[in-house]
Amino acid sequence: MNQTAVQRLYLMQVGVMPEYRIPIVCALMQTQDGRNILIDTGLPEVIxxxxxxxxxxxxAVEQLALIxxxxxxxxxxxxxxxxxDHAGQHAAFxxxxxxxxxxxxxxxxxxxxxAAIRPQWDQPAERLQLVDGDTELLPGLTLVETSGHVPGHQSVLVRLPRTGTVLLTIDAVPFASGFTRDPQDGAGTPDAEAIRASTIKLLDLAERERAALVIFGHDEAQWNGLKLLPEYYD
Structure with a gap:
């Protein structure tokens, strides 16, 4: 297995979209040298x-306190x-x-x-690391550019010592039903072509990396069966 800096992956459900039963989620990665890397921060405290x-x-703050x-x-x-639902508490960190x-x-x-949560994500330049395209952030942790849902959306690929490769698609593929090479109904979707391209990119990546687990951004059925904090994948 390829060398990896990440030792643990915690998953958190931090909210919900009740009408559609859609979970709102974040994740935490812990590295061998003691760094804590949070993926997204969920909804704002006041919606x-x-x-x-x-x-x-x-x-996320309350759940992190549990560990x-x-x-x-x-x-x-x-x-x-x-x-x-992804950047609502950035300013807390x-x-x-x-x-x-x-x-x-x-x-x-x-x-x-x-605009509604600009004070959360509009951080000082010295605290921002702007990346361009697919980027290996650490050994075994790669950010994957997957525009379509929005311009410059990114998914996350992480290699864990025991579990193996885990792909977090985030909103590039929010539901398992969309993780297919079959044509999808893009009617009414402004960036349907880009969404399709990113889906194929992630499918290819999951196959190439022999991903042990693909985690979709808002799939209630899947999230109900995943290990959630304080449990973790290692």
């Missing part, structure tokens, strides 16, 4: 009126994108470096889609 379809649960971590213990926040695709961060600056 804006325009996002009333979401409902908070036990948030003895505070926000100051988080070294890196991998921001997959700035939607309200005041010591973290934020890693985001450059294309996404630049688009967000003038995109009203992300």
């Amino acid at each position: 804006p009126e325009e996002a009333s379809e979401f409902e908070n649960g036990q948030d 003895g971590l505070s926000p100051d213990d988080i070294d890196v926040v991998v921001s997959t994108h700035y939607d309200i 005041t010591r973290a470096q934020y890693v985001v695709q450059r294309a996404h961060h630049l688009d967000a600056a003038s995109n009203p889609r992300y």
